[in-house]
Amino acid sequence: MLHKADTSFSERSAGFTWFFSFLIKFDRVKKEADGPIFLLLDEPGLTLHGTAQGDLLRFFSEKLSPHHQIMYSTHSPFMVPHENLATSRIVEDLVKIDDRSRRIPTGTKVREDVLSVDRDSVFPLQGALGYAITQTLFIGKHTILVEGPSDILYMKALSAELLRRGRTGLDPQWVICPSGGLDKIQAFVSLFAGNDLDVIALSDFSRKDRNKLEALRRSQVLKSGGLLTIADFVDQDEADIEDLIDPALFCTIVNTAYELPEDHALDTTKLSAANENTERQVKKAEAFFNVLPNKRPVFDHFLPASWLISNPSTLNGEKTAVTSTLDRAEKLFEALNSLKGDID
Structure with a gap:
């Protein structure tokens, strides 16, 4: 026992009491019955926690349904079989408005078109689908959490070129x-806790993030060594994903992505001088764009990354700017791949 204390049945939670009583009652009925049983339940597991309701639903599916027929009513999204919505039905108490605007009850209707009814009736189904989607959208057994979508595009582009060259890219299972x-x-990791996922994180890093980084490591929500920063792979104290890219190559990407005219084009000298208070290329680029003429676009992280993923040949060739970029990216991918767990 966890707390080394006995708790009488009467002092147990309402949910536990219901579930235990249901098992005892069902076992007795099953012994007395001659053949399969038809179970008709009204709001089963109403007092159970949401995850416990999911366990009850799985018990119905795996232990009871193969041998007995079950029908139950529920308002709980956790009692809706989201993986098999075709077995669900919507029950409505319908009222018809006649020509004189009088409300005429038409009785209770059971409908199979579960997604074509009024919003209130379909709410439990929406809740079930929403929960199921959040547990699977963008998430795999092996997941790397990054800052934003531009990180994904840069990593995809760099990994693809490394793999094309027969070098180490990001393991496709990530x-x-x-x-x-x-x-x-x-919060993100906690949301998916219990799903048996292998989750690590790759973060940008600035000095103001130091305390946040240490607090996250102390929280132990990620496995040991499962929190990396871009600064670990470049020769500078602060870094974003863009700092994997050689400055000359970064300037080429930015100039082409924004179609900057020659007189306003970014080069390594302008990039370095744009903001001498930071080493981060993306912050320097932001400062450079801030002094361009008014009609020039505002710099954002996504557009250069989007352009690069659409123009992969930019990473071809053996120019120093390209090879040094790929060397840094390869070290990053080797480190990430080494952290992949054995979950299958």
């Missing part, structure tokens, strides 16, 4: 998922 930053990683 699923890259945007988390929105260090602040949201702990």
Whole structure:
């Protein structure tokens, strides 16, 4: 026992009491019955926690349904079999409005078209689908949490070129998922806790993030060594995903993505001088764009990454700017791949 204390049955939770009583009653009825049983239940597991309702639903599916017929009513999204919605029915107490605007009850109707009814009736189904989607969308057994969508595009582009060259790219079993930053990683991991997932995180890093980074490591929501920063793979204290890219190549990507005219084109000298208070290329680029003429676009992280993934030949060739970029990316992917667990 966890707390080394006995708790009488009468002091147990309402949910536990219901479930235990149901098992005892069902076992007795099954012994007395001659053949399969038809189970008709009204709001089963109403007092159970949401995850316990999911366990009850799985018990119905795996232990009872193969041998007996079950029909039950529920308002709980956790009692809706989202993987088999075709077995669900909507029950409505319908009222018809006649020509004189009088409400005429038409009785209770059972409908198979579960997604074509009024919003209130379909709410449990929407809840079940919403929960199921959040447990699977963008998530795989092996997941890397990154800052945002631009990180995904840069990593995909660099990995594809490395693999094309026969070098080490990102293991295809990894699923890259945007988390929105260090602040949201702990909540994100907690949301999917219990799903037997292998989750690590790759974060940008600035000095102001140091305390957040240490707090996240102390929280132990990620496995040991499962929190990496881009600064670990470049020769500077602060870094974003863009700092894997050689400055000359980064300037080429930015100039082409934004179609900057020659007199306003970015080069390594302008990039370095744009903001001497930071080493981060993306912050330097932002500062450079801020002093361009008013009609020039505002710099954002996504457009250069989107352009690169659409123009992979930019990473072809043996120019120093390209090879040094790929060397840094390969070290990153080797480190990420080494953290992949044995979950299958």
